[in-house]
Amino acid sequence: QVQLVESGGGLAQPGGSLRLSCAASGFTFRSYAMIWARQAPGKGLEWVSSIYSDGSVTYYADSVKGRFTISRDNAKNTLYLQMNSLKPEDTALYYCAKVSLARAYDYWGQGTQVTVSS
Numbered sequence: 249q250v251q252l253v254e255s256g257g258g259l260a261q262p263g264g265s266l267r268l269s270c271a272a273s274g275f276t277f278r279s280y281a282m283i284w285a286r287q288a289p290g291k292g293l294e295w296v297s298s299i300y301s302d303g304s305v306t307y308y309a310d311s312v313k314g315r316f317t318i319s320r321d322n323a324k325n326t327l328y329l330q331m332n333s334l335k336p337e338d339t340a341l342y343y344c345a346k347v348s349l350a351r352a353y354d355y356w357g358q359g360t361q362v363t364v365s366s
Contacts, residue, residue: 250274250355252344257360260334264364270327270344270357278302278322281347284329286340286362294340297329298347312338334364 256268270282284296297318298307306318317330327344342360345353 250346252346252355252357254342254344254357254360257342257362259363259365260331261366262335262364264334265330265332266334266362268329268331268342268344268360268362270329272325272327272344272346275346275355277325282320282327283345283347283353284318284327284342285345285353286338286342287359288337288340291340293343296342299327331362334362336364338362338364 251273253271254268256266258266260266279301281298281301283298285293286296287293294309296309296312297316299318299320303320308316315333319328320326340362342362344357346355348354
């Protein structure tokens with residue numbers, strides 16, 4: 249079965265950094281694009297970043313561009329999100345998801361909480 253497990257969340261100060269990981273299993277990880285999305289309390293799901301299957305192309309939401317970096321290690325079946333210059337508005341539950349061949353987000357992890365506060 250497909251499984252996606254996020255980790256690395258926690259409490260950070262404004263201006264600080266966190267690195268999120270998403271461990272994937274149950275599918276051929278290197279063949280699929282992946283995304284990060286987040287949901288703040290009382291808000292809808294917001295797409296954050298996408299990465300092609302081989303890591304050659306990345307995309308970012310305007311809200312995180314220049315601060316966050318998506319990457320992947322296909323040999324380790326792991327997706328990453330490096331989060332720098334964190335702001336309180338980055339506080340959210342962060343999810344990774346697999347992109348299907350039909351370009352839907354067909355599997356999701358359980359999420360990892362990121363809280364940015366002084």
